[in-house]
Amino acid sequence: MTDTVTAPLATDIGAYRSSLRAYLANGDALDRWRGKHYASTEDRIGEHAALMAHLYEDGWNRYGWPASAGGLGGDERHRGVLYDELSAAGLPVPDPQLMLETLGPPVVHFAPELAARYLPEYLRGENWWGQGFSEPEAGSDLAGLRCRARREGDHYVLSGQKLWTSHGATASRFVCLVRTGTTESRHRGLSMIMVDRDTPGVSVRPIALASGYQELAEVFFDDVIVPADRLVGEEGQGWAVAMYLLQWERAMYAWQSAAVALRRFRELLGQVAGGDLPDGAATRIGECYGDIVALRARSVQTVRRLAAGQTVGPEASVDKVLLATAELSLHDLARDLLGAGFVFGTDADTGDWRADWWFSRSATILGGSAEVQRTILADHVLGLPKEPRV
Ligand SMILES: Cc1cc2nc3c(=O)[nH]c(=O)nc-3n(C[C@H](O)[C@H](O)[C@H](O)COP(=O)(O)OP(=O)(O)OC[C@H]3O[C@@H](n4cnc5c(N)ncnc54)[C@H](O)[C@@H]3O)c2cc1C
Structure with missing residues (x-):
């Protein structure tokens, strides 16, 4: 894919989405990454890096990054659409893209020479940070x-x-x-x-x-x-760079998580369809969907603001709190709907749910704990008074 052919997609987000969707629908070569289970982190991240190489070759994960850093132009919305469409097509959001969203923007902004030197190989999945x-x-x-x-x-x-x-x-x-x-x-x-x-x-x-x-x-x-x-x-200047970075760590990670959660939610419903469900399952399913959609609705606003070059600052903690709520909600739902099979099942699908459930426990810790996020919101967004001292 040449820069000339793709240039209009950098300025037309709707055209980018529909072209990407058509590409993902027709790409048999992508089946290698659909519905796969990996025995180790090393296997998974290696295969995900191979998916990045594939997407890079055809141009798709270069959108949203500046040409000076190996990209094809565009903004955060392009990256958001990529994660959406990969998930909708039953493909993973490649693991290395998670840290890319946290570390790429500050390096592009504060160290453009390092971005020019090292970001292209990251996008190609050759190495990650x-x-x-x-x-x-x-x-x-x-x-x-x-x-x-x-x-x-x-x-x-x-x-x-x-x-x-x-x-x-x-x-x-x-x-x-x-x-x-x-x-x-x-x-x-x-x-x-x-x-x-x-x-x-x-x-x-x-x-x-x-x-x-x-x-x-x-x-x-x-x-x-x-x-x-x-x-x-x-x-x-490290603290200022870190505060800049946290906006992406909290906001883009939330977007990626919402995209993946929607796919996993659909997969879960497919997995339990036709089986015996516990009492109250319909309500739980509805509540969980509400948690994911609340995250998504908030995240749309935040990603648009980042794309417009606005400072999101401490408000990104809202996204982080909603992200943790949705992650816990989805994985607790999976545990409860899968019942005894969740604990004892030996098939790869159940094994993935179990591993993901364990990891979801960290959603209230990673990127800043839930307590700290709520304090940031109280102090810097809501301006609540300090606790009175006796
Ligand atoms: C899965 C995972 C991935 C991670 N990835 C990275 C990474 O890539 N890079 C990286 O640098 N770090 C990473 N972290 C670390 C993460 O940022 C820290 O775990 C997190 O900031 C909390 O710090 P801590 O573990 O030292 O806990 P502590 O700061 O010791 O907190 C312990 C408990 O005390 C509470 N607490 C602490 N201070 C306050 C306060 N002022 N008010 C109220 N409650 C408070 C916390 O909420 C928490 O419940 C990761 C963590 C996890 C779990």
Whole structure:
């Protein structure tokens, strides 16, 4: 697909959607990724990366990204439509696209040279990135992080640890929030920097989840030398970059989750159709659909605002709260409708529901816990008064 042929699709979102839909409907080659079950995270992410390569080859996942970073133009709506249409066609949203939505926009905005150098290979599924923010003593209190980067001439020397890095076991690069100021400098002394996994001194320890899948990892940095031109933004600007990033982490991840949840909801209904359902099943099904659609309705507004270049800021926490509600609702529904089979079933479909149920428990934690999101909304969106002290 050439840039000349595709250019109109970058400015006409309706035409992009219908062309993509036709492409997905006719692409037998895509059957390789339909209804598949994977035994390990490594298998799944590798196959999903192959789907990205396929989509890149035909141009589709290049929309929504600037030409300077390997894209074909367009905005967040194009990426949203891609996730919608993949899900509607029974295809997965490729795992590496999840972190791409969190890390791609800040790198494009604050480090266009790094985006030009590395984003095309990400879009081609050749490698992907992990987000190195959380540490053992710094999750909700992110400004307390300790992983240090010391400037020495034209490079930094990194020492410390990151924890809960999604896709950390397979990522080729880590976008890390590190301390370049004094220990007491809190959010003022932070910087964001991109580190290659194969740099001497980087070691990765995968974390096995309750499902058995190794989705996350601990990442250790032992005097790792990183060129200064790997900074995302200026030194000391890390907090501002992180706040910019969180808008996409909370909003685009919510959109992707809604798209996938709608597909999984349909699949669940297909799976239980004709069987005995527990009392109250119809009500539960209706409530769950309502939870997913509420997320989706909110998400449409947010993605439009991001696409228009508006600052969503702390309001993205609404999307995050609705996302967690929908994720819990869907997977609890699956558990209850599948009944004893959910616990004892040995078929691959049930195995996927069980693994997804375990993962859905983290929806109120990842990307910032539900309690913290509600505090952000109370303080920064609703402007509620502080709790009175006695
Ligand atoms: C599946 C998954 C994927 C993740 N992926 C990544 C990733 O890719 N990169 C990354 O950097 N991190 C990642 N994380 C980490 C995630 O961001 C943190 O787990 C989260 O921010 C919470 O931090 P914590 O685990 O240190 O818990 P803590 O901050 O220790 O919180 C523990 C409990 O205390 C509550 N709490 C803490 N502070 C307050 C407060 N001020 N007010 C009210 N309640 C409070 C929290 O709500 C929570 O219930 C991931 C986590 C999970 C579960």
